[in-house]
Amino acid sequence: MSSSPPPAENPPVSPPAFVIRDVSGRGRGLFSRARISRGDLVHEAPCLLVPKVSYDAHAKHTVLEHYLFNCKDGDRLLALGYGSIFNHSDPPNVDYRLDKPGMVIRYYAARDIVVGEELCIYYGANLWFEEVGGSGSKAEDGSESSDDENFLNRIE
C-alpha cells in the first residue's frame, strides 16, 4: 500500500488557479482565475537538474539560459509544469522557494491576488531584456525578494 505525500505548508489553491495568456511584449504569462490569498501555494513545479558543468558547457548557450533558476552551488533547476512561465515584475506578487533535494520549486502568493492579475516573480536586478509593464502593485508589507548575482533570484 503506497503512503500519501506529506501535506504542504499551505494547501495549494484548487486548480486551475491560473491560465496562460499572451502578454504584449512579454510573451506568455500566467493570470489568476480565482482569488488567491497571501501565503497560498500557487504552484509546485517539478524540476530537472542541470549540473553546473552541463550549464557552463551547454545550457548557458541556449534559450534555456532565460529559464533556469540558480542554485547556491552553481547547479541550475529547470522548472517544468508552469514554473517557467512566470514573468518578472518588481515588486512581484509571487515568491518562490527552490527545493533542490526535492527537485521542485514552490510558488507562493506574496500578497492577496484578485481574479485577472498576472502572476509574476522577481528575477533579480540584472534583467537581460527590456521590461514591459509590471504587476502594478506593491506587496502589502513592502517586502522585496532577495536578489541574486545575475539571474532569477534564488531563495533556498
Ligand SMILES: C[S@@+](CC[C@H](N)C(=O)[O-])C[C@H]1O[C@@H](n2cnc3c(N)ncnc32)[C@H](O)[C@@H]1O
Ligand atoms: C522565464 S521566461 C517567462 C515566460 C515567457 N514570457 C515565455 O513566453 O516563455 C523569461 C522571458 O520572459 C520575458 N519576460 C518576462 N518578464 C518580462 C517583463 N516584465 N517584460 C518583458 N519581458 C518579460 C523575457 O523575454 C524573458 O526572457
